[in-house]
Amino acid sequence: MTAPLHDHPAMHFAPAGEAAKPLYLSEGALPDALSTAQRSWCEAQGFAGKLGDLCVLPDAEGGVAGAVFGLGTAAERARERFHLARAAAALPGGAWALESPDLLGEALEAEVLGWLFEGYRFARYHAAPAPKARLVCPPGLDAARLEAIAAGEALTRDLINTPANDMGPDELEAEATALAAQHGATLSVIHGEDLLAQGFPLIHAVGRASVRAPRLLDLRWGDAGPELTLVGKGVCFDTGGLDLKPASSMGLMKKDMGGAATVLGLAQMIMTLGLALRLRVLIPAVENAVAGNAFRPQDIYTGRKGISVEINNTDAEGRLVLADALAYADEESPDLILCMATLTGAARVALGPDLPPFYTDDEALAGALSAAAAQAADPLWRMPFWAPYEPLIEPGIADLDNAPSGGMAGSITAALFLRRFVTESERFAHFDIYGWQPAAKPGRPKGGVGQGARAILAALPRALDL
Secondary structure: OOOOOOOOHHHOOOOOOOOEEEEEEEOOOOOOOOOHHHHHHHHHOOOOOOOOOEEEEEOOOOOEEEEEEEOOOHHHHOOOOOOHHHHHHHOOOEEEEEEOHHHHHHHHHHHHHHHHHHOOOOOOOOOOOOOOEEEOOOOOOOHHHHHHHHHHHHHHHHHHHOOOOOOOHHHHHHHHHHHHHHHOOEEEEEEOOHHHHOOOHHHHHHHOOOOOOOEEEEEEEOOOOOEEEEEEOEEEEEOOOOOOOOHHHHOOHHHHHHHHHHHHHHHHHHHHHOOOOEEEEEEEEEEEOOOOOOOOOOOEEEOOOOOEEEOOOOOOOHHHHHHHHHHHHHOOOOOEEEEEEOOOHHHHHHHOOOOOEEEEOOHHHHHHHHHHHHHOOOOOEEEOOOHHHHHHHOOOOOOEEOOOOOOOOHHHHHHHHHHOOOOOOOOEEEEEOOOEEOOOEOOEOOEEOOOOHHHHHHHHHHHHOO
16 A cells, blocks of 8 residues: 555554553543543542543553543544544553553544644644544554545645645646546546537636636546545635635635545545445635636626526535536436535524535435534535525526525525436435634644545445445
8 A cells, every 4th residue: 555645643543563652431430441540640640430531541651551541421522523633632652552442432433543643743834743542453453444435635735735826726736636547537627718619618717807817627547446526615815806704714625626625635535445336536626716807797708507507606616526426427327426516605504514514315325414414523404405496596597596595595596506416326425515624622633624535435335335
């Protein structure tokens, strides 16, 4: 297995054979394995086994003999994820092995992954020391698989965290090129004016005002098995266009390529693990800028699908670039199309930053995703393609309205808009992600974060009968 892109050494398990100190887990009572002296030490330190409590145990020479970590109650643990990440952040350096990992039950894999996630630091522009404690992968878990997932998450976080001056369409293409080269995939790119010549007018319209040319990235990998197509929104910065965003709304727009970052991270996981499928990744990479040639409110464009769209807000550009990319994906009728985008503020109003909605008409796919989300500690919530709202996206002067008035059901109407461009493929799901961690939590520092990728990865065997 080759080293992953954007490798973070602290997101790996302790090397095989390294001597490890015991990390005892406690749900309140002190573990029976502790000596009388160690129990007295814990009691003297006030250790009570509350969630996040940590007591480092000394040896006879004043060194470190082990540690005890409090898991609290099941009800306390249900309020958050990745509790072991707290231990990873606080323990002294060296290798650590879990004692009584069965106390974590079905959550063990997710908790171990949270330990790896705690090792992430975005250090491109300044020093950011990572934790030095390393975990021995518990017996029964697939260490290589968990490290592959962590590496995909690191790629996603790095791409989102990088500011737009260093992560525009050119750089996003370079990242996709490097990922393809690493895994023996192919990448083709349609640039600038060639988008018009080859039938992608909506991608061109959104990106043409930037000095960095718009483009469509098309990565392919694998030659056998069901076909999975991932489509990711790659708006590398969104000013809002002529419907200019206020400064308060523009401040996080480097993350508007979070859909692209997430599908690239997921693609890395799939290729590293060698899943038996044919993978295609489509990313419309643009910058929504302001210039004399910017697209305007009330312009009407006919996209690749032959559907006309009235532009009623240039800040609803993500669904436009996705429309052409989805239409292109649909032409091959793959077994499954998944679309990921930082698309609407309405999704955040409805569900907040931690719980992305997803939309699908396929009941089996919805069940697989919901079950996998719980298993992978990667929350998702199903929302409806609510047909009675279809008239809201039909302006009368064109087939579709990119920004219906009224301000209600914004995430649903955006999803309905995207569904119009998938007509030949029977299975489709759209994810309206946030891609950002507003405040630091265990395993998730403030900044870019993957959402939905681990749930999708866990759902694929059931969804595609792998």
